[in-house]
Each structure stands twice: as C-alpha cells, then as structure tokens.
Amino acid sequence: MSKTSRTLVTMPARAKKGDIVDIRIIVQHDMESGFRHTETGQRVPRDIIRDFRCTYNGVDIFRVELHPGMGANPMIMFTTVATESGTLEFKWSGDNGYASSTSSQLVVT
Amino acid sequence: MSFIAKVLLSCGVCAVVALGFLAKADPVGKDRQSSYALMSPDTQAMQDDPLLNPANFAVLDGQALWHEATGQKNVSCASCHGDAAVSMKGVAASFPKLSSAGRPLLSLGGRINQCRTEHQGAKPLAAESKPLLSLSAFVATQSKGMPITVNRSAANAAHLDAGERLFNLRLGQLNLSCAQCHAERPGQKLAGNAIPQGHPTAYPIYRLEWQTVGSLERRLRNCLTGVRAEPYAFGSQELLELELFLAWRARGMPLESPGVRP
Numbered sequence: 001m002s003k004t005s006r007t008l009v010t011m012p013a014r015a016k017k018g019d020i021v022d023i024r025i026i027v028q029h030d031m032e033s034g035f036r037h038t039e040t041g042q043r044v045p046r047d048i049i050r051d052f053r054c055t056y057n058g059v060d061i062f063r064v065e066l067h068p069g070m071g072a073n074p075m076i077m078f079t080t081v082a083t084e085s086g087t088l089e090f091k092w093s094g095d096n097g098y099a100s101s102t103s104s105q106l107v108v109t
Numbered sequence: 110m111s112f113i114a115k116v117l118l119s120c121g122v123c124a125v126v127a128l129g130f131l132a133k134a135d136p137v138g139k140d141r142q143s144s145y146a147l148m149s150p151d152t153q154a155m156q157d158d159p160l161l162n163p164a165n166f167a168v169l170d171g172q173a174l175w176h177e178a179t180g181q182k183n184v185s186c187a188s189c190h191g192d193a194a195v196s197m198k199g200v201a202a203s204f205p206k207l208s209s210a211g212r213p214l215l216s217l218g219g220r221i222n223q224c225r226t227e228h229q230g231a232k233p234l235a236a237e238s239k240p241l242l243s244l245s246a247f248v249a250t251q252s253k254g255m256p257i258t259v260n261r262s263a264a265n266a267a268h269l270d271a272g273e274r275l276f277n278l279r280l281g282q283l284n285l286s287c288a289q290c291h292a293e294r295p296g297q298k299l300a301g302n303a304i305p306q307g308h309p310t311a312y313p314i315y316r317l318e319w320q321t322v323g324s325l326e327r328r329l330r331n332c333l334t335g336v337r338a339e340p341y342a343f344g345s346q347e348l349l350e351l352e353l354f355l356a357w358r359a360r361g362m363p364l365e366s367p368g369v370r371p
Contacts, residue, residue, distance in 0.1 A: 005166075006166050006169055006170075008160050010160045010161075024161075025164065026160070026161065028166040029314075030320075030321070031320070071317075071320055072320035072321060073163040073166065073320075076163070095149070096363075104202070
C-alpha cells in the first residue's frame with residue numbers, strides 16, 4: 001500500500017443547531033491482514049490502517065482502532081451533533097508510515 | 110403390457126419430468142437477468158452509490174493513469190484518445206473483439222496492453238495487476254448503462270462457436286459444464302448462494318469475497334477451480350472465446366461497470 005490513498009466523505013454541508021449529522025467515510029486501503037501467504041509459502045507482511053480519528057473544530061469527537069480482521073477499503077459510519085459552524089477533519093494512520101487526511105465544512109444555522 | 114413394463118415406463122416418465130423441472134432452457138431476451146437482481150439491497154446500494162462503491166477507487170486510479178505519460182514514446186492514453194467520456198463511450202460494450210481481420214481476439218485489458226506496446230512503447234501490464242484493472246474499470250465506466258454490442262460476424266464466428274462449445278463442455282472432477290448451472294439452473298441454490306445466469310454485465314467487478322477489483326477472467330477461473338478443473342491461463346484463447354460467447358449471450362443488456370458482487 002502506498003503512503004497515502006483516496007478517501008470519500010459523505011455528510012451534509014448544512015445542518016440546524018442541535019441536529020444529528022450522519023457522517024460516512026470510506027478510505028482506499030488493501031488492509032493486508034498479515035495472515036496470508038504467497039503461492040510460494042512466504043507470509044505477506046501486515047499492512048493495515050491502525051487508527052482513525054475525526055475532529056470537529058479541533059476537538060476529538062470520534063476515534064476508531066482498526067485491526068487485521070477488518071476488510072479492505074474500510075467504511076465507517078458515525079454521527080455527531082451540529083453545535084457550531086466549522087471544519088471536520090478526518091485522519092487515518094497505519095502501518096509503514098501510512099497517513100491520509102481530508103476535511104469537510106459544516107455550516108450550522 | 111405387463112405390470113412391470115408399466116411401472117418401468119411410468120418411472121421413466123417421472124424421471125424425464127423431474128429432469129425437465131430441474132433443467133431449463135437458457136433464458137433469452139427479457140428473461141435474462143443481471144446478477145445484480147440477486148444481490149441483497151445493501152450490496153445493490155453499494156454498487157449504485159458512487160460514494161459507497163469501492164470499485165470507484167479503481168476508476169479514479171484509472172482516470173489518473175489515463176492522463177499519465179508513459180513508455181518510450183512518453184505519451185498518455187489521453188494524448189491520442191483525448192476525453193475518455195467521449196472517445197471511450199460504448200467501447201467496453203463491444204469487447205472481446207478482433208481489432209482487425211487476422212489479428213487475435215482481445216479482451217478490453219488485452220486491447221489496453223496492445224495500445225501500450227504498439228503506441229506507447231511501454232511494457233504490457235500484468236494480468237490482474239492494479240493498473241490494468243484500474244484502466245479497464247475507468248474505460249468500462251464510460252459505457253455504463255449502454256447495451257452490450259457483441260454480435261456474430263464472419264470474423265468472430267469461429268471464436269464464438271468455440272466459446273459456445275466451451276460453455277457446454279463438461280469439465281473437471283465434478284464433470285460440470287457452465288451451462289448446467291448458469292443456463293439450465295439459474296435462480297436455484299448452490300451451497301446456499303443463488304446461481305446467477307452468468308451475464309458479464311458489470312466487469313471489472315469489486316467482489317466482496319476478493320476484497321478487491323477483478324476481471325471476468327479471474328471470475329471464470331474461480332468457476333473452473335470450483336468444478337475442480339485446471340483453470341485456463343489468463344489471456345488464454347479458451348478464456349477469451351468463453352468471454353466472447355458470454356458477451357454475445359448478454360448482447361443488448363446494459364453494462365453496470367464498475368459493479369459490486371458478493
């Protein structure tokens with residue numbers, strides 16, 4: 001897996017104050033478990049995303065530890081409450097120096 | 110007629126009726142069905158939503174490769190073909206085909222590699238490699254919703270007939286042909302899974318079982334291993350002819366690429 005990869009975020013651009021906001025994120029990653037072997041019997045080293053975190057205006061609101069049992073291109077769905085307009089930042093990090101990040105704007109009215 | 114003869118005759122009739130019930134004719138025309146219809150609503154939603162479909166990562170990678178200059182001639186796909194949305198519209202729906210008379214039968218991936226070696230001066234991409242699948246997915250997406258346009262012609266007739274023979278040929282330790290499951294018993298269950306009609310309408314597919322994008326050839330090799338036959342090699346004449354027959358059998362059905370399958 002390369003050092004970074006593509007990400008897709010689905011969330012509304014606007015929300016009313018106090019609304020529950022649905023967030024859906026998917027990231028491109030092979031999630032090589034480390035338990036597989038090649039045709040010649042050599043073990044394929046583990047290469048997975050280890051950590052995902054989401055911050056809302058700099059405050060941690062959601063965090064996930066990922067493990068070898070998780071499938072490729074992991075998709076995570078979670079919610080937050082719209083408190084104020086601002087930026088949601090999404091960051092993934094993993095084995096072999098893997099790091100991806102993206103952000104979305106949320107306007108709260 | 111003796112009693113025994115009557116019993117034997119009625120048993121024979123029962124057996125014929127039972128076989129007729131199990132084995133049906135290959136669905137044609139409107140009775141044909143993409144295996145999309147057999148998927149769970151969740152998997153269908155995954156294919157339909159571009160922000161959920163994991164195959165879209167391959168499409169985006171393919172788009173990047175389309176614009177990347179490569180090979181001794183340092184040209185990209187876009188240098189010759191320009192905007193893929195225009196130049197590649199409907200192209201994937203016509204494969205496999207013979208690029209010209211007397212030339213070998215080519216799948217979409219094979220055609221991409223022909224372009225690489227002949228026009229870019231680059232090495233062909235390995236079968237089932239990420240870049241080849243990504244480019245194939247990107248090109249195939251340009252034909253999304255368009256009908257498959259593989260028809261019988263004087264040039265492809267021999268290949269088509271060979272493909273049909275293979276489709277009906279019993280293979281492997283289980284001694285099964287493609288037709289016995291996919292033409293005669295679609296909709297019935299095989300190890301708990303619904304048997305699809307086997308129309309190649311969504312390739313390259315993101316198969317959840319594979320956790321990655323794969324070609325029709327990989328899927329066919331899966332089936333061959335399933336009947337415990339020695340699978341034909343990637344890019345082999347047999348697989349190409351089988352692909353051609355399957356595409357012809359699905360002619361007129363809309364392409365869904367990039368599809369998601371369980």
